[in-house]
Amino acid sequence: MPGIAIGGRYAAPQVAGGVLIAACLVLFPLVASSYQLSTLIVSMVFLLPAIGLNLILGYTGMLSLAQMGFFGVGGYTSALIAMHFGTPFWLNFVAACLVPALLAAPLAIPALRLRHTSFVMCTIAFVFIIESVSKNWVGLTRGDMGLSSVPRPRIGLWSDGFIVHTTVQYYYLGLLLCALAVAALVAIVRSPAGRYMIAIREDEILAASVGGRTWHYRLAAFVLSAAFAGAGGSYYVHYVTVISPTVFDPSYTNTVLVVVLGGGVGTIAGPILGSVVFVALSEALRIAPELRMVVYGLVLTTSVFAFPKGLIAPLTSALRGAVQPKARGPHDR
Amino acid sequence: MTAETQAALSLRGVRKSFGPVIAVAGIDLDIAAGKICGLIGPNGSGKSTLFDCCTGLVRPTAGQVLAGTTDITGWEMARIAREERLLRSFQKAVVFRALTAEENLILAGQMTAFRSLAATFSLGPLAHRRVQALRARAGELLERVGLAHMRHSKAGEMSFGQQKLLQFASMLMPEPRTILLDEPFAGINPVLIERIVENIRAVNREQGVTFVIVEHNIDVLSDLSHRLVVLSRGSILADGNPEDVIRDPRVVEAYLAG
Amino acid sequence: MLQNLFTDGLVIGSVYALVSVGMTVILGVLGQINFAHGEYYMAGAFAAWWAIDRLGLSYMASIPLTILIVGILSLAIGYAVMQRLVDVSFDAGIIATLGVSLLLQNTATLIFGGTYQIFDGGWLEPMRVFGEDIAQQRVLIFLVTLVVFGALEWLVRKSTFGKQMRAVSQNVECCHVLGVDVRRVVLITFILGTTLAALSGVMTAPITINIYGAMGEAITLKSFAVIVMGGMGSIGGTLVAGWVLGIMESLVAAYVGLQFRDAVAFALLVMVLMWRPSGFFSTKARY
Ligand SMILES: Nc1ncnc2c1ncn2[C@@H]1O[C@H](COP(=O)(O)OP(=O)(O)OP(=O)(O)O)[C@@H](O)[C@H]1O
Ligand SMILES: [Mg+2]
Numbered sequence: 001m002p003g004i005a006i007g008g009r010y011a012a013p014q015v016a017g018g019v020l021i022a023a024c025l026v027l028f029p030l031v032a033s034s035y036q037l038s039t040l041i042v043s044m045v046f047l048l049p050a051i052g053l054n055l056i057l058g059y060t061g062m063l064s065l066a067q068m069g070f071f072g073v074g075g076y077t078s079a080l081i082a083m084h085f086g087t088p089f090w091l092n093f094v095a096a097c098l099v100p101a102l103l104a105a106p107l108a109i110p111a112l113r114l115r116h117t118s119f120v121m122c123t124i125a126f127v128f129i130i131e132s133v134s135k136n137w138v139g140l141t142r143g144d145m146g147l148s149s150v151p152r153p154r155i156g157l158w159s160d161g162f163i164v165h166t167t168v169q170y171y172y173l174g175l176l177l178c179a180l181a182v183a184a185l186v187a188i189v190r191s192p193a194g195r196y197m198i199a200i201r202e203d204e205i206l207a208a209s210v211g212g213r214t215w216h217y218r219l220a221a222f223v224l225s226a227a228f229a230g231a232g233g234s235y236y237v238h239y240v241t242v243i244s245p246t247v248f249d250p251s252y253t254n255t256v257l258v259v260v261l262g263g264g265v266g267t268i269a270g271p272i273l274g275s276v277v278f279v280a281l282s283e284a285l286r287i288a289p290e291l292r293m294v295v296y297g298l299v300l301t302t303s304v305f306a307f308p309k310g311l312i313a314p315l316t317s318a319l320r321g322a323v324q325p326k327a328r329g330p331h332d333r
Numbered sequence: 334m335t336a337e338t339q340a341a342l343s344l345r346g347v348r349k350s351f352g353p354v355i356a357v358a359g360i361d362l363d364i365a366a367g368k369i370c371g372l373i374g375p376n377g378s379g380k381s382t383l384f385d386c387c388t389g390l391v392r393p394t395a396g397q398v399l400a401g402t403t404d405i406t407g408w409e410m411a412r413i414a415r416e417e418r419l420l421r422s423f424q425k426a427v428v429f430r431a432l433t434a435e436e437n438l439i440l441a442g443q444m445t446a447f448r449s450l451a452a453t454f455s456l457g458p459l460a461h462r463r464v465q466a467l468r469a470r471a472g473e474l475l476e477r478v479g480l481a482h483m484r485h486s487k488a489g490e491m492s493f494g495q496q497k498l499l500q501f502a503s504m505l506m507p508e509p510r511t512i513l514l515d516e517p518f519a520g521i522n523p524v525l526i527e528r529i530v531e532n533i534r535a536v537n538r539e540q541g542v543t544f545v546i547v548e549h550n551i552d553v554l555s556d557l558s559h560r561l562v563v564l565s566r567g568s569i570l571a572d573g574n575p576e577d578v579i580r581d582p583r584v585v586e587a588y589l590a591g
Numbered sequence: 592m593l594q595n596l597f598t599d600g601l602v603i604g605s606v607y608a609l610v611s612v613g614m615t616v617i618l619g620v621l622g623q624i625n626f627a628h629g630e631y632y633m634a635g636a637f638a639a640w641w642a643i644d645r646l647g648l649s650y651m652a653s654i655p656l657t658i659l660i661v662g663i664l665s666l667a668i669g670y671a672v673m674q675r676l677v678d679v680s681f682d683a684g685i686i687a688t689l690g691v692s693l694l695l696q697n698t699a700t701l702i703f704g705g706t707y708q709i710f711d712g713g714w715l716e717p718m719r720v721f722g723e724d725i726a727q728q729r730v731l732i733f734l735v736t737l738v739v740f741g742a743l744e745w746l747v748r749k750s751t752f753g754k755q756m757r758a759v760s761q762n763v764e765c766c767h768v769l770g771v772d773v774r775r776v777v778l779i780t781f782i783l784g785t786t787l788a789a790l791s792g793v794m795t796a797p798i799t800i801n802i803y804g805a806m807g808e809a810i811t812l813k814s815f816a817v818i819v820m821g822g823m824g825s826i827g828g829t830l831v832a833g834w835v836l837g838i839m840e841s842l843v844a845a846y847v848g849l850q851f852r853d854a855v856a857f858a859l860l861v862m863v864l865m866w867r868p869s870g871f872f873s874t875k876a877r878y
Pocket of ligand 2: 380381382424515
């Protein structure tokens with residue numbers, strides 16, 4: 001795998017590649033049209049929950065399909081706080097990470113008793129339950145009508161500040177949030193806790209036999225993945241300025257899955273690539289939604305047999321071949 | 334057992350049944366600290382299940398398990414490993430295949446270096462230094478078992494024998510008190526068996542680590558052990574000096590019938 | 592009123608059972624959950640709609656044609672996807688079949704349009720059963736379900752193929768040694784399971800009337816609840832579980848509120864999972 005030598009240092013080509021890509025992304029608005037930028041904004045919206053899915057699936061080995069449920073909770077939280085209290089964006093954002101995480105903790109208690117397919121089904125049920133609440137708690141969420149005229153992000157410490165409104169500004173905001181999320185993911189998976197998580201993915205009983213508190217780390221992965229999803233919800237809701245129970249539509253969950261699996265599960269760069277290829281590109285090509293889902297279906301099915309390591313794997317091996325012909329180094333997957 | 338030797342592990346009437354199947358049928362056993370105890374028995378005689386009961390993988394249907402003087406019955410596996418330094422190997426699962434040899438060892442050592450849950454999430458300089466210390470220790474242990482050249486190889490790409498060596502090394506990482514080995518010599522060549530045997534002896538002698546070893550290779554085991562216990566259908570059939578035990582007609586019969 | 596709800600629930604429950612039992616046998620043999628299962632139900636409804644609406648066939652004639660079309664479809668998918676899932680981890684199986692689900696569902700929407708189609712067929716005249724007026728189609732669904740379940744029990748318990756199914760479900764490695772062609776058994780079981788879903792789709796369409804590309808989604812999710820309640824891999828259990836779900840749904844719709852009807856399956860699913868947290872999916876189901 002390209003990203004992680006746990007606890008060790010990143011190889012120079014990895015750092016160089018990362019810096020290069022980051023520089024391109026930062027400079028991209030200089031050459032891009034606002035439409036192109038908006039496609040990347042959409043991919044960043046999906047990247048945030050995808051990073052959470054990557055943590056729980058790619059590094060802890062638990063397939064959770066509840067990401068878009070927590071994304072929605074984060075979105076609603078962020079919108080409601082901003083609408084009722086006029087709070088600045090950072091506060092909405094923090095709340096949008098915290099509330100799904102706090103919701104995930106009690107949900108995890110029954111869910112973590114389950115394994116394999118039972119766990120997957122339970123996470124699907126969670127999204128359904130969250131959706132039902134959002135539809136029926138009309139006093140808070142306005143039911144099926146949803147919330148509209150959600151305020152745009154206000155960047156400021158407390159009472160005043162600058163309102164994000166142009167596409168370029170939204171782009172940079174997303175870039176900042178995604179950079180933070182990627183940094184957080186790297187920090188988590190490279191910590192000793194991340195090593196335990198990977199151990200759980202490999203073999204849960206063996207992980208417990210080396211002293212890993214498997215329940216706690218599975219809980220941590222579930223809660224943290226919800227926080228990442230909530231972050232995505234916050235960015236999303238202040239961008240589109242509306243939210244309704246349609247965010248819980250399974251097609252969004254499928255999109256997040258495609259981003260992670262098609263890009264490269266269990267790698268840092270994989271989902272980033274996945275979000276650009278599978279979201280921005282299909283937005284840019286203006287593919288009809290159904291056709292896009294057909295393509296996603298093909299990607300999911302073929303990824304299992306043909307490219308289980310995602311698009312990133314051939315890319316990194318090609319790059320590594322170019323940089324250092326006989327590359328050999330510590331990889332975790 | 335004499336009064337002055339302390340028991341590293343004591344079983345008091347341990348039973349385990351899976352539905353109608355009685356895997357362990359009420360066993361009383363004291364494992365003397367600092368000794369190597371061999372455990373043999375035909376297939377299905379309950380050896381692995383006994384280990385499972387001792388290490389918290391399964392909860393005994395009845396009876397008590399003590400590590401030293403602490404009653405660990407019903408504890409979780411991870412807690413027994415962390416707090417009592419009672420470690421075990423498995424017959425099938427050997428190492429974390431996706432991790433490198435070095436990472437396998439660091440992982441195994443984390444339980445001593447990071448006591449609290451919160452500490453494991455930290456990436457600060459202190460955590461970094463602790464991991465570096467584990468890394469150094471991992472290097473020494475790999476050297477010791479003769480795997481230094483495979484430090485950065487993925488465990489899954491190593492041969493089965495090398496994986497077993499690595500597994501053995503990883504059990505030495507967290508300063509163990511007692512190690513339970515489930516068939517450490519199965520499926521590996523005589524040269525590697527010899528290497529593991531030497532390491533077991535050395536660790537036992539130098540660090541006073543107690544070993545309980547399940548193994549079908551009776552020649553190697555009786556040579557290595559201070560004491561041999563024979564299990565048959567979940568009960569102790571014979572117990573004592575290796576030389577005496579392997580000549581016991583009941584043991585010979587159990588193996589032939591087994 | 593209560594009796595009415597009860598018969599209603601029994602009929603809907605039969606539909607659920609008929610779809611779910613296909614998922615059950617596939618799970619039993621393959622050890623994988625088919626996330627695309629509802630899509631074959633949808634495909635059955637659309638194939639029959641196409642035969643009636645476009646080819647001008649009668650409802651009666653559309654049924655065998657539907658089975659044929661979906662059989663060919665699942666032959667292709669069984670060959671391309673399902674046969675490869677024999678020794679693949681459960682999450683890979685979920686992802687692969689989820690992909691198939693997206694593919695089928697959206698292809699149907701692309702072909703037949705994103706809006707509802709009206710299904711015009713079936714025998715909807717009422718008939719008197721135990722002093723109650725029930726549409727003939729509903730009675731037919733119930734009877735067909737009973738026949739299918741009887742036949743399946745026979746197939747699995749008595750036939751040679753059933754023995755092979757049981758062998759594959761218990762131990763794939765042994766089958767290789769014994770000369771049982773695992774891939775063939777998987778393929779045939781998959782076609783059997785999906786055509787049962789298609790049969791269910793064509794039988795139900797006259798009652799639900801509206802058919803659309805995404806109609807299988809809810810059915811897949813309800814099938815999860817049914818097979819979990821039915822005890823995983825048990826054919827008789829699936830039938831009872833289908834009926835329980837159907838009856839509870841119609842009671843909840845009548846006495847609690849229509850919007851809570853679809854929540855029943857999820858509530859039951861979560862409850863059963865909590866009641867027996869382990870053991871359902873950890874090992875392959877047995878017959
Ligand atoms: N999880 C389980 N469920 C049901 N029965 C079990 C389980 N684990 C073990 N058994 C049964 O308990 C008995 C003892 O098994 P165990 O694995 O402890 O034997 P063993 O002495 O380690 O054998 P081997 O030398 O083959 O490793 C066997 O009859 C086995 O079938
Ligand atoms: Mg054993």
